[in-house]
Amino acid sequence: MYGNDFTAPDEGSREPAEDRLAEFERLLETEGRVEPRDVMPDGYRKTLIRQIAQHAHSEIIGMQPEGNWISRAPSLRRKAILMAKVQDEAGHGLYLYAAAETLGADRGELLDMLHSGRQKYSSIFNYPTLTWADMGAIGWLVDGAAIVNQVPLCRCSYGPYARAMVRVCKEESFHQRQGFEILHTLSHGTEAQKAMAQDAVDRWWWPSLMMFGPTDDASPNSAQSMAWGIKRFSNDELRQRFVDMTVPQAEVLGLTLPDPDLRWNEERGSYDFGEIDFTELFEVIKGNGPCNKQRLAHRVRAHEDGAWVREAADAYAAKQARRTSEVA
Amino acid sequence: MAVTGPDNSALVGYVLSLGDDSLVAAQRLAEWIAASPQLEEDVAVGNIALDLLGQARSLLTYAGSLEDPPRTEDDLAYFRDERDFRSVHLVERANGDFGVTMARLLFLSSYHYELYARLQRSADETLAAIAAKAVKEVDYHRDHATMWVLRLGDGTELSHARMQAAVDAEWPYVEELFGNEHLDPALVESGVAVDPAELRGPWREYVAGVLAEATLTLPDVPPAVTGGRRGVHDEQMGYLLAEMQHLARSHPGATW
Numbered sequence: 060m061y062g063n064d065f066t067a068p069d070e071g072s073r074e075p076a077e078d079r080l081a082e083f084e085r086l087l088e089t090e091g092r093v094e095p096r097d098v099m100p101d102g103y104r105k106t107l108i109r110q111i112a113q114h115a116h117s118e119i120i121g122m123q124p125e126g127n128w129i130s131r132a133p134s135l136r137r138k139a140i141l142m143a144k145v146q147d148e149a150g151h152g153l154y155l156y157a158a159a160e161t162l163g164a165d166r167g168e169l170l171d172m173l174h175s176g177r178q179k180y181s182s183i184f185n186y187p188t189l190t191w192a193d194m195g196a197i198g199w200l201v202d203g204a205a206i207v208n209q210v211p212l213c214r215c216s217y218g219p220y221a222r223a224m225v226r227v228c229k230e231e232s233f234h235q236r237q238g239f240e241i242l243h244t245l246s247h248g249t250e251a252q253k254a255m256a257q258d259a260v261d262r263w264w265w266p267s268l269m270m271f272g273p274t275d276d277a278s279p280n281s282a283q284s285m286a287w288g289i290k291r292f293s294n295d296e297l298r299q300r301f302v303d304m305t306v307p308q309a310e311v312l313g314l315t316l317p318d319p320d321l322r323w324n325e326e327r328g329s330y331d332f333g334e335i336d337f338t339e340l341f342e343v344i345k346g347n348g349p350c351n352k353q354r355l356a357h358r359v360r361a362h363e364d365g366a367w368v369r370e371a372a373d374a375y376a377a378k379q380a381r382r383t384s385e386v387a
Numbered sequence: 388m389a390v391t392g393p394d395n396s397a398l399v400g401y402v403l404s405l406g407d408d409s410l411v412a413a414q415r416l417a418e419w420i421a422a423s424p425q426l427e428e429d430v431a432v433g434n435i436a437l438d439l440l441g442q443a444r445s446l447l448t449y450a451g452s453l454e455d456p457p458r459t460e461d462d463l464a465y466f467r468d469e470r471d472f473r474s475v476h477l478v479e480r481a482n483g484d485f486g487v488t489m490a491r492l493l494f495l496s497s498y499h500y501e502l503y504a505r506l507q508r509s510a511d512e513t514l515a516a517i518a519a520k521a522v523k524e525v526d527y528h529r530d531h532a533t534m535w536v537l538r539l540g541d542g543t544e545l546s547h548a549r550m551q552a553a554v555d556a557e558w559p560y561v562e563e564l565f566g567n568e569h570l571d572p573a574l575v576e577s578g579v580a581v582d583p584a585e586l587r588g589p590w591r592e593y594v595a596g597v598l599a600e601a602t603l604t605l606p607d608v609p610p611a612v613t614g615g616r617r618g619v620h621d622e623q624m625g626y627l628l629a630e631m632q633h634l635a636r637s638h639p640g641a642t643w
Contacts, residue, residue, distance in 0.1 A: 119421070146430055244642065365425060
């Protein structure tokens with residue numbers, strides 16, 4: 060989940076008076092939407108800002124591992140599709156930062172928090188994209204997991220976030236099919252292409268399962284987010300949904316998922332799967348993943364290298380405004 | 388009227404020169420995706436690179452279809468060597484700062500605009516159709532580059548200096564766009580091709596207007612010695628192609 064929330068809520072609150080929160084409670088009870096001007100608890104606002112910002116950061120950091128293959132895409136058609144996909148991710152970042160701004164956050168400040176490491180992005184993007192088949196595996200598995208996480212967010216209690224997610228999910232669904240199609244072509248291609256596809260699936264399967272976050276008993280923030288109508292299903296429920304959706308697709312691809320314990324459980328009507336080694340997830344979250352430093356350094360460098368351009372745009376806009384007012 | 392016949396090589400060469408400019412420009416511009424000064428620009432630059440790539444695909448597909456035996460867009464993009472590419476040096480050299488990219492884009496898109504505005508009336512129906520679609524796209528590219536050259540030229544002292552330096556550095560590579568030595572005069576006479584030399588005047592008028600408004604000085608420097616249309620490229624072109632072609636060439640005959 061790009062918008063997953065693994066850290067503890069911070070600092071104290073500036074709660075609105077209790078009687079003013081009655082309307083908020085009523086909205087939650089009736090499955091209504093909370094809008095920017097509505098009264099809302101301070102914790103609700105902060106949780107949403109953090110989650111939406113983390114989601115936005117994930118979209119823009121996520122441009123890097125896929126952007127890594129634009130220059131090397133093996134056909135012009137694939138190059139065009141990949142460019143359009145990475146461009147969609149920039150677009151998702153834009154809607155999400157805008158959604159966070161409706162809660163009083165500022166995009167520049169949120170970016171500063173990303174750059175200084177005070178806000179996180181999805182750990183999945185700290186893995187390297189080593190072959191072309193990774194473009195398929197990311198689309199199929201990573202975007203597939205993101206969709207399972209994000210579809211319920213279309214019913215999130217906060218209106219602007221829910222509406223942004225409707226559009227994001229449509230595009231993610233398209234990306235997931237593109238990823239599947241890349242892998243389908245590879246797995247039906249030459250021996251070398253099929254091996255490339257299998258290797259990518261082997262590397263991305265477990266990190267994709269970890270995108271749903273820790274198991275329910277180790278997920279401290281979930282209960283509050285559920286009560287606020289931000290989160291609708293538990294981490295484990297969503298992870299199971301993803302596994303059940305993905306296993307039959309792997310069969311169609313003719314690729315193996317790297318889990319010897321994966322098997323259909325008739326009684327549960329779901330697939331059982333092996334135990335996830337979360338020590339790796341927590342290491343990656345702590346900053347020790349293969350690409351954490353590289354991803355952040357790239358982002359910071361682009362931002363710093365672009366400072367003179369943004370300053371020039373501001374200066375030009377100010378001059379233009381002055382000229383217009385002088386004429387008027 | 389489509390110009391076909393026993394020897395299409397003049398037409399093929401012309402179409403390749405147009406397609407290669409767009410392909411190589413797209414490849415360079417795409418390097419800015421996830422590296423540009425702001426998120427809006429990642430989207431915009433990505434969009435422009437996609438337009439150029441789309442134009443390249445149409446042009447290379449057409450050029451390949453005229454050959455005997457025919458070649459696909461991917462045969463031409465991935466399996467030609469450096470000496471067979473016909474792109475100009477303006478688009479192929481390594482990226483500099485954002486000002487350099489906007490200077491190049493202003494120069495290229497203003498040229499493209501004048502070119503496609505005329506080529507949409509080509510006697511060759513396919514070229515006319517490709518140009519009619521492209522002219523709308525490059526009009527936007529030109530507008531985007533113009534806005535940035537204005538902001539950077541007339542922004543801060545620093546941005547002014549950097550934009551002027553970018554314009555000065557790119558200016559010597561402009562003249563190659565208007566060279567016509569590679570072009571069979573019969574293609575121009577028959578109304579199939581546009582003589583690039585005739586674009587120089589309107590191009591200069593537009594670009595000079597933008598530079599003046601941006602408080603920038605029109606450079607007075609001699610053109611660089613180039614040879615892109617004859618397949619004599621800058622040394623950086625080899626690295627661009629090595630990166631672009633490596634995967635496809637590692638798996639000859641594979642489909643993707």
